[in-house]
Amino acid sequence: MTAVTEHPVDTARQREVVRALAAFLPERALLHDREDAQPYECDGLSAYRQVPMVVALPETEAQVQRILRTCHALRVPVVARGAGTGLSGGALPLGNGVLLSLARFMRILEIDPVSRTARLQTGVRNLAISEAAAPYGLYYAPDPSSQIACTIGGNVAENSGGVHCLKYGLTVHNILKLRAFTIEGELLEIGGDGLDAAGYDLLALMTGSEGMLAVITEITVKLLPKPECAQVVMAAFDDIEKAAAAVANVIAAGIIPAGLEMMDQAATRAVEEFVHAGYPTDVAGILLCESDGTREEVADEIRRVQDVMEASGAILIRTSHDETDRLRFWAGRKAAFPAVGRISPDYYCMDGTIPRKRVGEVLRGITAMEKRYGLRCANVFHAGDGNLHPLILYDANAPGELERTEAFGGEILELSIKVGGTITGEHGVGVEKINYMCLQFRPAELAAFHGVKTAFDEHTLLNPGKAVPTLARCAEFGRMHVHTGQEKFPDLPRF
């Protein structure tokens, strides 16, 4: 996987494209020297690298429109990019293409506290929305782990989640309106200021489309009132299957927690050594179950959660007493990826989603694979919505380990599909999992995806080669690894 062939830049073509773009872009908005373009060679999945032929950094919608029209006329592929924090290589540039950075679209255009909406340029950081809304007692609900850096435009492109999805939904549930440009430079106004729009639900189609349908320049999001309070229960189990059963029992009790997370022993041990969150390390796994809402709601729900955990055989139950306590419990979960990064030279992160009732079976399957492949795996799990992140620990410098890791990861994805799940819950397909799409979808379904793609982009110029494989491609397997020290954003929590 690391052997991604760098495509050499065709300098004559490069000159042609630069000349066409320089006709209307200021000098500061156009990069093409190799050293200038190098910082854009990868996104958060740094194993895949490619220096783009040209980087364009427009500042206005009119410039975006002209860039797209120009590229369309010259048949130059375009890859849009926000902060480049994505984990599936969705913003990997093309050696014969333009990398369209939307980083300069950073303005919060409007916060309307009465209608509880925010109108944002596409490059506004996720966390900046909640910060701007905070004075009104409002916030933007989806909170992907990279929220201090990732942009709202990237969130829409990936349909980003976070740890509160079960109760508050994904990006698709929290946006109202988009302004976007097709590769032909046509402005699309999708959605509206109301809760639905006339015609097909293009807002849903655009969300999670990985930059393949149109380039988004402006987004109107919904803001929610900040819950009055929140409290978290940490429950420990001596058997991971009991923990899995406890998750089902919480749901069966009619509770939709604000967050419901599971970590196995390997993960809790790594985390406890790292951040001292107060997790027991001699148990098979722990659950974190958060309740938020009004004081009455939280008091009622926390009591019920404690009862369910006890009835489900928890050997230890702790409840946060104040905000410091609550944040400490969460700090452990949020540090899971870097904590695992400390105990192993490399790890390989998977992102399947499975039906919750199959989690015991899947974890058993992973344990068997650990033995078979001779590799350890730490499991962190958005248990509430079934999104499993197994982290396979390996050393890329040990001969054969990378290959074994890749085979291990592939088997986990296949198992996810087998139990009725999906290969990606929130990280996207990008280049990383494109071959696994062949395992999840049949040719007629892939053909339908191509039909959607060409409805927006006839010549396949927007982010080609991502997310949806051609049928010809459907023979290979994809893979991903994160090498210590090579993470693009080592400081960002990953969960």
Added chain:
Amino acid sequence: MQDIIDQLTDTIRTAAANRMPLRIRGGGSKDFYGGPLRGDALEVGGYRGIVDYDPTELVITARAGTPLTEIEAVLREKGQMLAFEPPHFGSSSTLGGCIAAGLSGPRRAYTGAARDFVLGVRMLDGAGNDLRFGGQVMKNVAGFDVSRLMAGSLGTLGVILEVSLKMLPLPAAEITLRLAQTAAEAIALANAWAGRPLPVSATAWTAGNLVVRLSGAATAVDAAAKKLGGERLAAEAAARFWHGVREHTDPFFNSGQPLWRLSLKSTTPPLNLPGTQLIEWGGALRWVATDADAHAVRAAAALGGGHATLFRASDKSAGVFQPLPPALQTIHRKLKQAFDPAGIFNPGRLYDWM
């Protein structure tokens, strides 16, 4: 059940070969909705039954012809519900029709729309291909979101065979309050409530009263009810009221005038249109019974950042749905072409040009 799919596939392939239109029909409860019905009925009602339901997964998968009442009864038994509170508009209403119409009821502004709860679909496209998109899990970003695209597409892209939906638990307690308010006051109040952490699950303003429903833990709805004030409705009267709003049996909907549905920014002031209005969704949905001309109604909707639908009327010559700008029309045509190249499914039901 495969024999039914085989029959549907045969009919579709024959129709596509001859470019003969088909009108997809579940229970026929929404025949009144959208543009004219053209072509032979493609009956899907026989393809029915719940395929999979595990309450602890919060997911149900059922065949398109399954009556909505059957699904709701099964869910209620397990303490769960379709949280978008779909209108039935008749006892024959099916799951497939519910999703194809994409309509949501009073709870929509607070818990989400039909499309928000769609996790996956199985469908037949215009070439008779049996396709599955999405799945039975909460988070799934593999491939374009064709499942949600099907919601509200009025059968113009394909025949829905099966749908997987996310469920939510029934609230432990509900209280409905009534406050005497003008329309303008009601809009301001409903928006203010939505900006505070209150367990509001529905609002409706009609005939000088703002009616609000609170849902959740008993202690929480009690505490919120004290904050909001107003007169508490008895449980039966409350249920009757919300049923009337959802199913259009409330007296407001029986004015005999054309009924328009305007979906717009929740803070839009009361509409300056003749006739009467009922306001739902915290101000974001306005039902208007009016003789006003279609241009005036659509202009009012556009001014509120939204769109207007001629929901019920004997004369639909002005078109049912808000016209689309040319760039969106192009995308619609191409999507239609991709899924239904022969143009056989429900032609004219959404727009007369497709």
